[in-house]
Amino acid sequence: MDQILAIVWVRTRLLINTIRLKSSGWERMASVITMIAGTLLSLGIAVLIGAAIESSARVDNGEGAETLRVGLIGCFWCCTFFGVLIPLLLSTGASSIDTGRLRNFPISRRRLALISWGSSFLGPDHIFYYPFLVAAYVVCWIEIGLVGPGQTLFFLMVPVIIVTWSTGLVSLLQSILRHRRGKEIAGVLGISMVLAVSILPSMLASSLKARPPGSRAELGHPLHPLLEYINLTPPNLAADGFLALEDGNLQLAGLKLLALLCWLLTGVLVGYMIMQIGLDSGGTGSRTKTSGPADHEASGRDLTRLLPWLPPEVVAVISKELRYLLRSTVGKFNLLALPVLCVLFGQLFKFDQTEQLLPGFEHDQLVIYGLLMYALLFTNNFISNSAGWEGEGFKVYLLAPVSYSRVLLGKNIGVWLYASLLYLEVISFWTIFHGIPKLEVIFSTAMLFTGAMVIFTIAGNFSSIRFPIARDISAMKSQPSQAAILISILTVACLSGTVVFIVLAPYMIGLNIGHLIPLTLFALLSLGAYRISLPIAGEFMKTHGEQVLEKLESGH
Amino acid sequence: MTDQAPSQVSSSRPPTTWAIEAIGLTRRFGSSIAVNQLDLQVPPACFLGFLGANGAGKSTTIKMLTGLLSPSAGSAIILGEDIGRGSTEAKRAIGVVPEDLAIHDRLTGSEYLMFIGRMYGLSRDTILQRRSELLQWMELHHDPKKLIVDYSHGMKKKLALAAALIHDPQVLFLDEPFEGIDVIASKLIRELLAKLLERGVTIFLTSHVLEIVEKLCTHVAIIHQGELVAHGSIDELQKGISDNSGRQRSLEETFLELVETDRTNLPTLSWLS
Numbered sequence: 103m104d105q106i107l108a109i110v111w112v113r114t115r116l117l118i119n120t121i122r123l124k125s126s127g128w129e130r131m132a133s134v135i136t137m138i139a140g141t142l143l144s145l146g147i148a149v150l151i152g153a154a155i156e157s158s159a160r161v162d163n164g165e166g167a168e169t170l171r172v173g174l175i176g177c178f179w180c181c182t183f184f185g186v187l188i189p190l191l192l193s194t195g196a197s198s199i200d201t202g203r204l205r206n207f208p209i210s211r212r213r214l215a216l217i218s219w220g221s222s223f224l225g226p227d228h229i230f231y232y233p234f235l236v237a238a239y240v241v242c243w244i245e246i247g248l249v250g251p252g253q254t255l256f257f258l259m260v261p262v263i264i265v266t267w268s269t270g271l272v273s274l275l276q277s278i279l280r281h282r283r284g285k286e287i288a289g290v291l292g293i294s295m296v297l298a299v300s301i302l303p304s305m306l307a308s309s310l311k312a313r314p315p316g317s318r319a320e321l322g323h324p325l326h327p328l329l330e331y332i333n334l335t336p337p338n339l340a341a342d343g344f345l346a347l348e349d350g351n352l353q354l355a356g357l358k359l360l361a362l363l364c365w366l367l368t369g370v371l372v373g374y375m376i377m378q379i380g381l382d383s384g385g386t387g388s389r390t391k392t393s394g395p396a397d398h399e400a401s402g403r404d405l406t407r408l409l410p411w412l413p414p415e416v417v418a419v420i421s422k423e424l425r426y427l428l429r430s431t432v433g434k435f436n437l438l439a440l441p442v443l444c445v446l447f448g449q450l451f452k453f454d455q456t457e458q459l460l461p462g463f464e465h466d467q468l469v470i471y472g473l474l475m476y477a478l479l480f481t482n483n484f485i486s487n488s489a490g491w492e493g494e495g496f497k498v499y500l501l502a503p504v505s506y507s508r509v510l511l512g513k514n515i516g517v518w519l520y521a522s523l524l525y526l527e528v529i530s531f532w533t534i535f536h537g538i539p540k541l542e543v544i545f546s547t548a549m550l551f552t553g554a555m556v557i558f559t560i561a562g563n564f565s566s567i568r569f570p571i572a573r574d575i576s577a578m579k580s581q582p583s584q585a586a587i588l589i590s591i592l593t594v595a596c597l598s599g600t601v602v603f604i605v606l607a608p609y610m611i612g613l614n615i616g617h618l619i620p621l622t623l624f625a626l627l628s629l630g631a632y633r634i635s636l637p638i639a640g641e642f643m644k645t646h647g648e649q650v651l652e653k654l655e656s657g658h
Numbered sequence: 659m660t661d662q663a664p665s666q667v668s669s670s671r672p673p674t675t676w677a678i679e680a681i682g683l684t685r686r687f688g689s690s691i692a693v694n695q696l697d698l699q700v701p702p703a704c705f706l707g708f709l710g711a712n713g714a715g716k717s718t719t720i721k722m723l724t725g726l727l728s729p730s731a732g733s734a735i736i737l738g739e740d741i742g743r744g745s746t747e748a749k750r751a752i753g754v755v756p757e758d759l760a761i762h763d764r765l766t767g768s769e770y771l772m773f774i775g776r777m778y779g780l781s782r783d784t785i786l787q788r789r790s791e792l793l794q795w796m797e798l799h800h801d802p803k804k805l806i807v808d809y810s811h812g813m814k815k816k817l818a819l820a821a822a823l824i825h826d827p828q829v830l831f832l833d834e835p836f837e838g839i840d841v842i843a844s845k846l847i848r849e850l851l852a853k854l855l856e857r858g859v860t861i862f863l864t865s866h867v868l869e870i871v872e873k874l875c876t877h878v879a880i881i882h883q884g885e886l887v888a889h890g891s892i893d894e895l896q897k898g899i900s901d902n903s904g905r906q907r908s909l910e911e912t913f914l915e916l917v918e919t920d921r922t923n924l925p926t927l928s929w930l931s
Contacts, residue, residue, distance in 0.1 A: 414776050414779065415777050418772070418776030419773075419777075422769075422773045425769060426762070426764055426765075429764050430764075493763070494756075494760045495761060497726065497758075497760035498760060501724060501726065501752075501754050502778060503747070503750040503779070575764055644744065648726070648727055651726065655758065
């Protein structure tokens with residue numbers, strides 16, 4: 103028991119210490135606010151769940167039991183969602199504890215599994231959803247009278263199964279994340295899932311919008327078999343078992359309990375096996391195949407011959423930057439995601455091509471703009487935290503006999519080349535799937551993309567020196583510091599205003615010159631502003647280099 | 659030869675230009691002083707072991723001498739150039755292996771050396787030739803496609819040393835180069851350092867392993883609580899602190915004599931006594 107409590111304490115301590123690790127007062131305050139908001143949110147959801155179940159149970163239309171079932175299922179699914187998702191998200195951060203590392207202590211493997219499982223019940227990543235269950239339980243007590251021990255058992259089975267499966271999944275994720283390649287694959291899959299989830303509702307809405315009203319109901323039919331399977335999941339089983347006992351149907355309740363026990367036993371076995379594999383694999387360090395001796399002369403490709411007009415040290419930084427971008431999880435993801443997005447966005451916006459949103463702009467053109475801005479936002483992670491991606495390697499720039507403005511120029515050109523690759527990808531895939539865009543569209547999007555990228559770079563150079571945050575290029579988590587995000591949002595706001603103004607101003611004064619000239623002007627002015635800002639950013643890096651190094655060495 | 663100012667680590671006449679010169683070097687972090695008024699002069703072709711307990715100020719000193727940290731007061735001068743003012747010539751003259759190695763670990767060893775060579779302004783042909791030789795010497799040539807992140811700690815150390823040497827520096831700073839590496843890698847690095855010394859390279863080394871310092875270094879400087887407490891050749895240092903019988907002490911005994919705190923008033927560990 104002492105060991106379980108010790109691990110509970112460590113878990114809680116690690117979570118609290120993540121706040122102390124925040125370097126600035128603003129970031130600490132933001133973390134405290136987030137924690138308080140999380141607690142309030144948890145209680146708020148609990149109250150909402152309680153109120154929803156209570157009001158649905160009161161409906162006197164002969165379907166009281168069914169509405170109570172829906173309420174309970176909703177509550178249990180809500181718990182499952184939070185109980186599985188939150189530990190998975192936290193398991194990649196500083197607040198997680200790797201069970202494998204506890205094997206140095208005098209604890210047997212079975213006991214270790216038990217401790218890990220037992221301590222999870224009181225861990226901060228699970229107590230979050232307990233108020234939901236308490237609220238539902240209290241409402242049931244009020245509505246149907248005394249809740250018996252059998253019915254309470256169904257309520258208790260929910261967190262037990264959630265914790266069991268969540269512990270197994272966290273162990274699995276941790277063993278995957280120990281390996282660099284696994285981390286990268288998990289990163290790409292994770293971001294793809296988030297993207298899919300964020301795109302699906304709008305795609306579904308668009309499909310529904312496109313169908314005649316009478317045919318919408320047909321969409322439900324293919325889901326029916328799926329709904330039958332959903333009844334075999336723990337949240338549905340627990341709710342059905344609870345209500346079967348309420349109806350006095352002991353046989354059905356017994357079956358539901360048996361099914362829940364199967365879930366539990368399977369979870370225990372799977373979790374234990376994953377933990378065993380994790381412990382036997384020895385943890386850290388990835389295995390790579392070793393090939394025979396090779397000619398190093400052949401692997402000496404660099405961009406010097408392609409960019410002969412640039413100083414060699416600038417080309418060296420460009421080469422390094424490009425390699426880093428193409429080897430990072432987010433960098434790979436961008437290259438993979440854009441073709442998919444090209445197809446999806448093209449289909450999504452096919453339905454209403456009736457009117458022009460901006461004067462003089464083709465509909466396709468706006469979709470391509472949207473795609474490019476999407477790519478730009480992903481690339482912004484590299485721009486607004488460019489020092490953070492360097493890690494310890496940033497020291498090289500302080501040691502080398504190279505001016506800081508040249509270092510920044512090299513880093514910026516590296517990102518621009520990568521962004522150009524994304525631009526070419528968008529245009530190429532658009533051409534393949536939706537036909538060749540007009541030359542005017544290609545030119546205007548190129549000008550807007552160039553201008554926007556350069557403006558982001560100007561802001562990013564300063565924010566990445568002033569607010570660097572250490573990032574692992576193979577990690578899922580890739581966003582810059584909160585301050586840098588704020589600067590990026592402000593940049594986007596200013597940028598959007600400027601672009602709209604530049605494009606619309608000629609129309610407003612009755613000058614019908616199209617948008618090509620204003621956008622070309624915008625790109626040129628941006629480049630001019632960059633030219634002026636570069637030495638200032640170099641000087642800024644010179645004065646803040648030590649602080650950047652200090653922040654990167656401290657790892658946050 | 660202890661407590662002498664200025665601290666010249668030389669046995670014969672002083673050279674016209676010191677390889678490394680610290681004049682009143684001081685670094686404060688808030689109210690605490692990490693390095694206080696450090697005066698040190700190291701002649702060319704000298705192998706200096708810079709010793710100190712944990713937190714004594716070794717890494718802060720090495721950071722100031724390599725331009726990674728600006729001093730709160732005083733100057734850090736390399737071959738007559740003030741590196742604290744960001745002198746490009748001084749930076750070009752030094753090679754550094756920091757304690758954390760400072761490697762871009764998502765490059766391959768070859769790519770990293772090409773990058774470093776370019777950063778120091780070497781021509782492509784020179785880099786290719788030196789890179790090939792360095793990787794062979796360091797036995798890192800077997801898997802050119804392997805990323806540095808997949809290297810062992812010893813391999814990373816050897817690569818960091820190769821990166822510090824590719825531009826043929828006149829002064830080499832090594833922060834704990836023997837920490838966490840096996841006997842074979844250690845031997846390889848020692849052989850390389852001996853060759854460099856023969857070539858006239860000045861080496862500034864910090865290490866906790868006093869046996870290595872005793873074997874390799876010609877001179878030693880000891881820092882304690884941010885202040886230089888001893889300096890000179892190893893012989894001079896050991897003779898300076900000899901016991902009553904006149905027996906020459908080992909470097910470890912000398913070091914402990916200078917930096918160990920008085921432990922007489924510490925409580926005993928009751929369950930172990």
